[in-house]
Amino acid sequence: MSYDTVFKNDLFKDQAVLITGGGSGIGRCIAHEMARLGATVVISGRSQDKLDKVIAEIQEDGGKAYGFTFDIRKEDAVKEAIESILKTVGPIHHLVNNAGGQFAAKLEDISINGWEAVVRNNLTGGFLVSKELLLQRMKETGGNIVNIVADFWHSMPNMGHSGASRAGMVNFTKTAALEWAHYGVRVNAVAPGIIASSGLDTYSDEHKKTIRTRAQKMPTKRLGTESEISAAVVFLLCPAAAFITGETLRVDGGVPNTTINYEVPDHNRLPAYDGFHRVDDSDFIKSLKKG
Incomplete structure (x- = not known):
């Protein structure tokens, strides 16, 4: 079996993509689809075991993949990692700033350490990786950047730290798109809604109960899939989005x-697209997909 992509074969042949947070969830899915389309995939994260598992999957499917562990929140670590990636892999044509995370809490209950950890994950890290890749490579060669943000448009109760940082990343996307256009760099973002992905497994049982009820309040009457996010990212990286x-x-x-x-x-007229042949759902995620 292989990834059931809607894009043409070898769309990214002889190109390389760096995907932060590529060891699980949406990042893992994007890595598989990009590899299926001919790209050399570089995934990063903080757990070598997770990266090794995804690399083995991609190689088993006939693709090329590398993994690098570093903390996107630390400037020196990012500089060293980008230098090492470029020496090992060669030019990086595309960057997907997917790494991030948050926890459920009301603003009044978030400590300064908790606030700064989420902001550094969801905003500062993407800035650091984008800037360093620009300075070390894309300033000369051009390239594409896609930032993964979130559905924060109507505020983000119980996740105010994430909403603030994601909104910052959207503005960063707009500014970088202007300042870096003359380098041949396009910068866009994808804002996922609630996606049936492993990220939901990290929440408390109480928060999981609220997630179960949200699908019926959505126009689609269902949650999104990892493949639906990956397809949006691939489109923004491809020549058709020039x-x-x-x-x-x-x-x-x-x-x-x-x-x-x-x-x-109530309806079931907007079925999901799920082309990921290696989707690895927990029992909780399977139950969400069943409705």
Whole structure:
């Protein structure tokens, strides 16, 4: 079996992509699809075991993959890692700033350490990796950057630290798209809604209960899949998106369009796209997909 992509074979042949947070969830899915399309994939994270597992999967499927462990929140670590990646792999044509994370808490209960940890994960890290790759390579060769953000458009109760940092990343995307255009660099973002992915497994049982009820409030009446996010990322990286920069593509089931004045009738007319042949769902995620 191989990834059931909608894009043409060898779309990214002789190109390389760096995907931060590529050892699990959405990042793992993007890595597999990009490898399926001919790219040399470089994934990063803080757990070598996770990276090794994904690398083995990609190689078993006939693709090329490398893994580098470093902390995207630390400037010196990022500089050293980008230098090592370029020496080992060669030019990096595409960057997906996927690494990030958050925890459920009300603003009044978030410590300064908790706040700064999430902001550094979701905003500072993406800035550091983008800047360093620009300085060490893309300033001369051009390239594409896609930042993974979130559905924060109607505020983000219980995750205010994440909402603030994701909003910052959207503005960073717009600014970088302008400042780096003359280097031949396009910068865009993808904003996932609630995705049936391993990231949901990290939340408390109480928060998982609220997730179960949200699908029926969405226009799609279901959660998104990792493949649906990956497809959006691949599109923004591909030549067909050459006239798109500074944009944030929402992949959220239409949730920001909802209003208290209208409730979408129950239906099952918007089925999911799930092309990931190696999707590895937990029992919780499987139950969400069943509805």
